[in-house]
Structures are given as C-alpha cells and as structure tokens.
Amino acid sequence: MTLSMTAQRRTVKGIGNFLLLLMLLWTAIPFYWMVATSLKRDKEIYGFEATLVPQEPTLGNYTTVFRDTPYLLFLRNSIIVAVGSTVLSMIIACLGAYAIARLNFPGRALLARGLVFTYLVPTSLLFIPMFAMMSALRLTDSLHGLTIAYLGFDVPFCTWLLMGYFKSVPVELEEAALVDGCNRVTALIRIVLPLALPALVVVTFFSFTHAWNEFLYAHVFTSTNSARTITTGLANFMSADVFFWGPLMASTVMSALPPVIMFLVLQRWVVQGLTLGGVKG
Amino acid sequence: MATYSTTGVSIPSSQPVGWRMSRLQRFLLRDSTLGYLFLFPALFVILGLVAYPFVNAIIMTFQAKTAGAPGRFIGLANYAELLGNPVFWRVIFNTLIYTAFGVGLKFFFGLGMALVLNQERRWNNMFRSFLLIPWAIPTVISALNWRWIYDDASGLINNVLVRLELVDETISWLSDPHLAMLAVIVVVVWQGTPFFTMSFLAGLQAIPKELYEAAEIDGASVMQQFFYITIPRLQPIFITAIMLSAILTSASVQFVYILTNGGPADRTQIFPTMAYNLALGGAQRLGMGATVSLFFFPILVIFIIFLTRRMLREKGE
Numbered sequence: 352m353t354l355s356m357t358a359q360r361r362t363v364k365g366i367g368n369f370l371l372l373l374m375l376l377w378t379a380i381p382f383y384w385m386v387a388t389s390l391k392r393d394k395e396i397y398g399f400e401a402t403l404v405p406q407e408p409t410l411g412n413y414t415t416v417f418r419d420t421p422y423l424l425f426l427r428n429s430i431i432v433a434v435g436s437t438v439l440s441m442i443i444a445c446l447g448a449y450a451i452a453r454l455n456f457p458g459r460a461l462l463a464r465g466l467v468f469t470y471l472v473p474t475s476l477l478f479i480p481m482f483a484m485m486s487a488l489r490l491t492d493s494l495h496g497l498t499i500a501y502l503g504f505d506v507p508f509c510t511w512l513l514m515g516y517f518k519s520v521p522v523e524l525e526e527a528a529l530v531d532g533c534n535r536v537t538a539l540i541r542i543v544l545p546l547a548l549p550a551l552v553v554v555t556f557f558s559f560t561h562a563w564n565e566f567l568y569a570h571v572f573t574s575t576n577s578a579r580t581i582t583t584g585l586a587n588f589m590s591a592d593v594f595f596w597g598p599l600m601a602s603t604v605m606s607a608l609p610p611v612i613m614f615l616v617l618q619r620w621v622v623q624g625l626t627l628g629g630v631k632g
Numbered sequence: 633m634a635t636y637s638t639t640g641v642s643i644p645s646s647q648p649v650g651w652r653m654s655r656l657q658r659f660l661l662r663d664s665t666l667g668y669l670f671l672f673p674a675l676f677v678i679l680g681l682v683a684y685p686f687v688n689a690i691i692m693t694f695q696a697k698t699a700g701a702p703g704r705f706i707g708l709a710n711y712a713e714l715l716g717n718p719v720f721w722r723v724i725f726n727t728l729i730y731t732a733f734g735v736g737l738k739f740f741f742g743l744g745m746a747l748v749l750n751q752e753r754r755w756n757n758m759f760r761s762f763l764l765i766p767w768a769i770p771t772v773i774s775a776l777n778w779r780w781i782y783d784d785a786s787g788l789i790n791n792v793l794v795r796l797e798l799v800d801e802t803i804s805w806l807s808d809p810h811l812a813m814l815a816v817i818v819v820v821v822w823q824g825t826p827f828f829t830m831s832f833l834a835g836l837q838a839i840p841k842e843l844y845e846a847a848e849i850d851g852a853s854v855m856q857q858f859f860y861i862t863i864p865r866l867q868p869i870f871i872t873a874i875m876l877s878a879i880l881t882s883a884s885v886q887f888v889y890i891l892t893n894g895g896p897a898d899r900t901q902i903f904p905t906m907a908y909n910l911a912l913g914g915a916q917r918l919g920m921g922a923t924v925s926l927f928f929f930p931i932l933v934i935f936i937i938f939l940t941r942r943m944l945r946e947k948g949e
Contacts, residue, residue, distance in 0.1 A: 359854045367751045371759060374745055378763050381822065384788045385777045397786045403795075447674035456667035462675070467943050469682040471876075471936045473883030475904035476929060479911045479922045480688035481681070486699055503681030506674050511943075534661050564770035566886045567904075571912060582772040586890055589776060596780050603776055607769040614768035615761055622830050 389413070389601040396597055412601035421576045422602050425584035429606075431494050432569075432580055433562035436501040440558050441551070443502070444509035449539050451510070452517035453525070463514070470507035474567050477503070482571050492578045500568050505558040512557070516550035517543055553620045560610045581606045692922035699916050710923040719898050719906070720924070727902040727928070729813065731882040734820040735874060738881075741821060742828020742873075747862075749829065750836045760833070767826035775890035778819040782806050782891070806892050809899045816891050816900050820881065828873055835869040836862070872946075875939045879932055903928050 354362070390408040394400055416422045450456075451463050474481075481500060482491070490496030520543050528538045544551065563581070570583040579587065585606065588599055614621060659665055693710055695703030714720050749760050766774060781788045782805040790802040805815040839862065847857050885904045888894060894901035894909065901909075903924055911921025 354853075356848060363854050364751065364753075367748045368753070370744060371748050371753075374748065374763055375759065377822070378766060380788070381774070381777050381781060382765075384781055388780065401786050401791055403788075403791065443673040443677060446670040450667040450670035454663045454667035454670070456664035459667065462671060464940060464944060465678060466674070467940045468936060469678050471879060471939060472682060472686065473879060473904075473932070475883040475885055475907065476689065476925045476932070477682065477685045479907065479918050479925065480685035480692060482912070483692070483697070483699065483918060484685060484688065500681065502677045506677040507682070510674055535663075535666050536661075560768065564772070566770070566772045567908075571908075582770055582886075585776060586772055586886075589779070589890070596783075596786075599776065600780065603773045607773050610768045610770065611765055614765070618761055618764070622834060 385600050385607075386604055388596055389604050391597060393597060412597040413605075415595075415598045416602045416605075420588070420598065420602070421579075421584065422581075422605075424576055425579055425581045426606075428494055428578060428584075429563055429580040429582075432497050432501065433559050435494070435498040436505055436562045437555055437558040439498070440502055440505035440509050441554065443506050444513050444554065445539070445544065445551075447506070447510040448513035448517050449535075449543060452514050453522075453543075454535070466507045466510050466514075470504070470511055474504065478567055478571050481568070485572055491572050492574050494578050497569060497572055497578065497580070498562075500572060501558075501562050501565065504565075505561060508561075509554045509558055512554055513547065513550055516547045520546045549620050549623075552617060553623070556613055556617050556621055560613065563610055689922045689926055692919045693926050695919045696917075697919040699918060703919060706919075710919050711927075713920070714923055714927065719901065722898050723901050723903055723906050723924075726813065726898075726900060727882055730817060730820075730888075730900075730902050731878055733817050734824070734881045735877045737817070737821045738824045738828050738877060739870070739874060741825045743832055743866075745825060745829040746832035746836055749833055764826040764830060766823050767830070771823055771884070771886050772890060774823045775819060775887050778822070779806070779891050782815055807896045809896050812892050812896055812900045816887055819891060820884075820887050823887075824877065824881065827877065831869055831873045832866060835866045839865045872939065872942055875935050875942075879935050879939070882928070883932070 387403070387405055388396060389412050390410070391402070391405045392407065392409055392411065395402045395405060395407075447466075451459055451466075481503075485491045485496050485500065488496075490499065524546070525538050525542050528542050529535075533541065565580075566582040566586070569580045570586065573579045573583060576584070581602075585599065585602055588595070588602070660669070692703060694705060694707060696706045696709070697703030745763060749756060749763065753759075784790065784802055784804045784807070787805075789805065790799075793799045794802060803811070805811050843861050843865075844857055847861060852860065882902070883904055885908060888900050888902055888905045889908065892900045894905050907921040907924040909921075910924060911918045
C-alpha cells in the first residue's frame with residue numbers, strides 16, 4: 352500500500368466519475384435514438400440520407416400514430432386493464448395481507464408460504480393452460496379476461512408486500528382501537544390502512560406498471576385490436592410487413608412515459624418497497 | 633384515540649358495542665373466521681389462476697391437445713418426441729447460456745453501478761433516477777427500440793459504423809448465427825441492470841459507516857475495505873437478487889420473441905419462446921408446448937423453493 356489514503360480516495364473518485372459517464376451514455380443512447388427517430392421524416396430515417404440528429408424535426412410521426420393506427424384504442428385498453436387489475440388486487444391484497452399479518456388462525460403460515468411461492472412461478476409456465484382455460488371460459492379477446500388474468504400475479508405480490516408493511520404498524524395502536532370499540536374491520540380501515548399509506552402507493556405503482564408492461568398474457572389472450580393493450584399492439588405493428596419505424600418509435604416514446612413519470616415521482620418509496628419484496632429481474 | 637371511537641364506525645354490518653353483538657356477528661368477527669374470510673378472495677385467485685392452470689399444465693403434457701378441443705391421452709409421447717428433437721437440446725443449451733450470461737452481466741454491471749452511485753457527488757440523486765429508468769419502461773418497448781438500433785440497413789449501430797468507415801458492409805446483428813445471442817443478451821442486460829443496482833444500492837446504504845472508519849484507522853486500503861466489508865455485507869442480497877433474476881430471466885419471452893423470434897436457425901430459441909411457438913405459432917400443439925415449459929420446472933422449482941424460504945425468513949415468518 353504505497354498510496355496514501357487521500358490519494359486512494361481521489362483515484363477511486365476519478366474512476367467512479369469516469370464510469371458514471373459511461374453508464375449515463377449507455378443508458379441514454381437507446382433513449383436518444385428512440386426520441387430522435389420519432390422526430391424524423393422517413394428520408395432521414397432510411398437510406399443514404401439517414402441522419403444521427405434530426406435535421407428538420409417534425410411531429411409528423413405522432414400525428415400518423417393517432418390518425419392511421421389504433422393506438423388510442425390500445426391506450427384505452429391498457430388504462431382499463433391496468434386500473435381494473437390494480438383496484439381489484441388492492442382490495443383482495445389488503446384483506447389477505449391483514450389476515451396474515453394480524454389474525455391468528457390455523458394454516459396462516461402455510462398460506463403465507465403459498466403466496467410467495469405462487470408469486471415466484473413465472474407466467475411462461477402457466478400461459479398455455481391459462482390460454483386453454485380462458486378459451487373454455489370465453490374470456491379470450493376480452494378486457495375482463497385480461498384484468499382477471501393479471502390478478503394471478505398482482506394478488507400474491509401485493510399481498511406479500513403489504514404483509515410486511517402491516518406488520519410494521521405497531522400492534523398497540525390497533526389494540527387501543529379495539530378497546531375503544533373498533534372491530535377488526537374498522538381497525539383495518541381506520542388505523543392500519545392510513546398508517547400504511549406509503550405502502551399502498553408502492554403497491555399501486557407495482558400493479559399498475561405490471562399491467563401496463565405485461566406482454567405474454569396480453570399477446571396470447573387477444574387476437575383482435577378490440578382488446579389489445581399497448582405492449583401487444585406495438586409488437587403487432589412490427590410484424591406487419593412494412594416496418595414503419597418513425598411512427599413505431601413515436602408510439603414507444605408515448606407508451607414509456609406513464610410508467611417513467613410514475614417511477615420518477617414515487618422513486619423513493621418504490622426503491623424501498625423493492626428491497627422489502629424483490630420485484631422483477 | 634378519541635377520533636377512532638364507536639361514533640365514527642361506518643361499516644353498516646358491524647355495530648361493535650360488545651355486549652349487544654349478536655352471536656352471528658361474534659362468530660364473524662372471531663380471528664379464525666375473519667382470517668379465512670379475508671383470505672378467501674386471495675386464495676381463490678391463487679387456486680384459480682396459478683394452482684389450477686399449473687396442474688392442468690402437467691396433465692396436458694400427457695395429451696395431444698389443440699386449442700378448443702379436448703385432449704387425447706398419449707402417455708409419454710410428448711416427452712419422447714421432445715427428447716428426440718435436436719432443437720430441444722439446442723434450446724437447453726441456449727437457455728443456459730442466455731440465463732448465465734444475462735444474469736452474470738446484470739450482476740456485474742449492477743454492482744458497479746451501485747458502487748458508483750453510492751459515492752458522494754453533486755446531482756447524484758438525479759443520476760440515480762436516470763440510470764434506473766430502463767427498469768421502469770415496458771420490456772417490449774426496450775426490445776422494439778433495440779431491434780431498431782440493430783437494424784441491418786439503417787439502425788444506429790450500422791449507421792455509426794458506416795459513417796466512421798469501420799465496416800465495408802453493414803452487420804446483421806440479429807440474423808448472424810454467431811452474433812444473435814450476444815445481441816439479445818446485450819438488451820437483457822441493458823434493461824435488467826437497474827434492478828440489481830437498486831437492490832445493491834439499498835444494501836450498500838445499510839452498511840454502517842463506522843465499519844469503514846474503523847478499517848481506515850487500522851490501515852486497510854480501499855480494496856481491502858471493499859473485499860472485507862462491502863462484499864460480505866452484501867452477500868445475502870447477492871443471493872436473493874441472483875436467484876430472483878435467474879427465474880425471471882430464463883422465463884422471459886419478450887426479448888427473444890421481439891428481437892429474433894428464436895432465429896436464426898434456432899440459435900436464440902429459449903424454452904419459453906419454444907413453448908410459445910409450439911403451442912400458439914400455427915400448429916397449436918398445446919400439449920407439446922406445456923411439455924417444454926414443464927421440462928424446465930424442476931430446475932426452476934429448486935430456485936423457487938429456496939427463494940421462498942429466504943424471503944419468508946427475511947420477513948420473520
């Protein structure tokens with residue numbers, strides 16, 4: 352160790368700053384390309400005159416998306432499914448998590464285990480029988496069907512996350528409320544839920560973005576535009592014969608914005624929630 | 633607690649004044665009754681949307697089944713066909729490479745990113761927010777975006793390479809048998825690194841500063857501090873993050889599906905895309921598709937059980 356501590360620190364700091372610059376570029380370049388392409392005319396996108404920076408930026412691709420594609424329909428479908436599955440999974444998860452965190456009954460530990468286990472079973476093991484089941488129930492190509500299907504992931508995950516938060520609410524508060532004449536139901540609504548508000552925000556974020564970002568179920572269970580969400584809708588744009596990257600990039604920019612904004616606003620809680628549960632790889 | 637007294641109760645079915653409660657109400661409000669009642673919807677979801685389909689998947693592997701028609705029992709024929717299919721062996725190999733390199737690189741870069749972001753500097757919060765964004769956007773969108781970056785004719789990479797006169801002919805990143813898997817893994821890493829960064833960053837911030845101060849007084853170098861304090865302290869997080877990521881990476885469909893759809897010549901085919909193509913790509917052989925998925929389940933289940941234990945223990949269950 353010939354270097355002094357301050358020299359070492361300075362070296363580490365320098366290396367860190369250099370690496371940070373590389374990481375920022377690595378992260379930013381794909382986003383830049385996405386936005387830049389969305390602002391170009393076809394002439395600048397393809398062929399010999401292709402540019403790296405849009406010379407004559409235009410919003411033409413965005414108008415094309417709205418005018419010539421069913422993007423608005425996909426957007427509407429995504430919102431309906433995301434809101435629906437979020438609300439349903441929140442209600443189911445709040446009740447379930449409270450039961451596991453606070454109530455004493457036989458089989459409680461087993462149910463907690465079952466929840467984690469089911470949360471970890473990936474959808475790619477389930478989509479084939481799910482497809483058969485949804486077909487049999489005539490729930491394919493329907494927003495209801497998709498909303499219900501997403502509960503299979505959202506409920507175990509939200510219950511699991513909320514369970515941890517509910518446990519951190521001091522039992523004494525609730526006991527006091529019970530003495531004051533609350534019962535378990537009113538105690539949950541009036542004491543536990545308000546105190547676990549940050550957790551509810553995080554859980555809302557996760558189930559909303561999960562539904563917004565989910566691809567496999569959405570792709571497998573829908574066959575017409577009437578029920579396609581954004582993810583499967585955009586993937587379908589691509590499999591059309593003519594690639595139209597300008598409008599496609601315009602629609603990816605718009606589709607990425609809602610989860611990104613939510614993430615930036617709620618970041619602090621999201622990161623905290625993630626370390627409690629572990630989310631997705 | 634005055635605000636929470638009986639006067640504020642708004643649930644009509646429960647007038648919770650102890651001595652006036654009917655027997656039915658008292659039964660309903662008992663811990664065990666209420667516990668099952670509260671958990672019933674969650675249980676219903678788990679049984680209906682996870683357990684039932686899962687059992688169904690196992691049954692399907694013994695059937696010749698197409699969508700909409702009842703399955704016909706064919707014993708182990710699906711398994712036999714699969715094991716005799718050279719593509720399947722290719723898929724096993726591909727899935728291992730894809731998962732090992734995908735998770736390994738995400739781990740490595742995620743740790744680097746977390747260490748860099750854990751240093752003190754101006755605007756660090758802003759940098760952190762920005763570096764985590766790839767995790768928040770839909771994976772399909774990352775995949776589509778990268779497909780365009782890799783484009784043979786006008787993609788960003790070829791565009792730059794040609795401009796700098798580094799290549800004579802553009803490179804077909806996604807259809808060259810030697811490059812395709814690498815190209816897919818790059819996208820997986822780009823999208824998945826922030827998950828590791830977030831996990832590790834939280835772990836780093838939980839390490840008491842005093843440990844480093846004490847080590848410094850004892851004359852430990854920066855490298856020694858890293859290997860004797862940071863790494864051991866992060867180890868539990870390493871294991872959880874790696875296992876979780878291994879499950880989800882090996883099972884993710886969308887990167888391969890959008891970038892290459894398994895091509896060229898099955899060079900990037902992994903088990904979820906093979907299952908998808910068998911079950912829903914044309915021939916609709918649901919039984920065969922389920923067999924492919926289930927073949928990987930024994931490996932996944934070891935990870936899942938291990939991780940379930942860990943996660944429950946971390947939460948003191």
